[in-house]
Amino acid sequence: MAKVAPFRVQPRPPLCRDRVMLKFCGRNTSIHATMEGGGDDGFSIERYMASKAATVNEELNRSLPLQHPECLHESMRYSLLAGGKRVRPVLAIAACELVGGDEAAAAPLACAVEMVHAMSLIHDDLPCMDDDDLRRGRPTNHVAFGVSTALLAGDALLALSFEHLARGCAEHGVPADRALRAVAELANAVGTGGLVAGQVVDMASEGVDVSLGTLEYIHMHKTARLLEAAAVCGAIVGGGGQGEIEGMRRYARLVGLLFQVVDDVLDVTRTSEQLGKTAGKDLATGKATYPKLMGIDGARAYAADLLVGAEAELQRFDPTRTEPLRHLARFIAYRQH
């Protein structure tokens, strides 16, 4: 196995650390409502996310009408339209808007990213993989539709993702060279450069003592890579320059890793009901996690570093447009499920 150096943020900018730490990773405090309800500047990430999610949900619904063969389409819709925070699509649209693009141009990309995400959840949950029965508070796809239909629904969602991205960009007047670059970036994030590679190493690491380097490899591929692709493709589709695109890549890698660190902490601090999926599973299966390797407080401190690093990456952009991504990073850090 190739050695991967732990991904650390250096140097660490000054930060009112206690305030941030109070809210990290499932800890409820008295300032919880203030921070979740809106920032000091009146921007509400919840309203922003709900608005973008509504756009995405509507387009996802239109993209996949219930038609012959019905069981396949039902299975695909079951997972794709199951709700969720739509973090990846929101990130794609926000990155596009950050570089001056508009929501309509980014919507097909946002939907494509969510289709990839839905596919990865379906396949990861299968009995031959993580063998999970519960997802977002409902039976997983293979429990509801059978293993073979679930597997094929995943395949079809992955294919639909690229079809939707290509057709949608053409219909919305996104220049073909940008759309094509987004196709390559998104595809790379799925296969040997991302999700699949992460899942393979993750499965090989179960029940084995893994290093922090391996843990970082798993999450940089399994979780962060798709968030990275969402942001990078958003910047590409929106017409960002190379510096902006790579800035978005660094921001999203930090946010992606943050997402996973928080996920690992929530897995040991929250219940299945609170999460809408099986809690405590990492511990039960002996899986390597950040709390296991760093302790819960160590993992929380690492999350704080990652948040600071992500916010620092936004400094190169037009400050009148960075609010959504600044608040999105905090939202991911402070989420309770």
Next chain:
Amino acid sequence: MAKVAPFRVQPRPPLCRDRVMLKFCGRNTSIHATMEGGGDDGFSIERYMASKAATVNEELNRSLPLQHPECLHESMRYSLLAGGKRVRPVLAIAACELVGGDEAAAAPLACAVEMVHAMSLIHDDLPCMDDDDLRRGRPTNHVAFGVSTALLAGDALLALSFEHLARGCAEHGVPADRALRAVAELANAVGTGGLVAGQVVDMASEGVDVSLGTLEYIHMHKTARLLEAAAVCGAIVGGGGQGEIEGMRRYARLVGLLFQVVDDVLDVTRTSEQLGKTAGKDLATGKATYPKLMGIDGARAYAADLLVGAEAELQRFDPTRTEPLRHLARFIAYRQH
């Protein structure tokens, strides 16, 4: 289930039927060597296919170096580089050349189509699907690498297909709008508009009496659609006009169905050793096939009709360029395994 009218070729042009019929679908005759060795015009489809396959094999090998995580890449390479006739890639390149494009421009597309094909074989062979142990004379991917790795190798090959198509077209100077259109066409052929839909209906039809219409639906989606996409994308990448692109679509649909009718006949007339895969399986599993619904002679006659129709579709093209596709259709009709 939606009713699908059987796909018939009307009207039937005159044909020296006996000569063709003598060679159809596994029947060996005295003129076998002449027909397989080369046509009356000195063109050798075997040499043409071997040359294109060599180009494709070399690019496939380069596209997927053995790297970390090794087991994933080994599993992907095992299926992708397992040989085979490379009918789909050859069709893609031939269609591109037919409309005036060159081999280099079509090679990334040809490889992308083969990656999709390899993925579909891996997933179709899985225990929860067709549960097959033998493919091209070797253990199937999941027998060699385990079910979870095989599933992930299929996912990664599908993703790599779109990445390779997008990057390869850009590198070879294919205009981005053509490449993007090819992405959409190929993606549609994989999911609910093609392979997956065909596999879902195929599985639902096992052990059930199915109509000729349903059988046609299965094969138009499961087999013909990818051949269709290969030819259509070849014409798109090569810069063909809309009439040429749609002409290629009709040609390839006929050839694709022909491919499957011949496959069904060979399954009952050849041994596992001759085919390099489990023979007689359709009969053993009670699967609907053309010989079962039409009788072997009826299926052979249908194949003859399809071949005539496919050759007729080539009449709209520059006659100095149609030889490869004319001979490819015959090659598919006359193949022995």
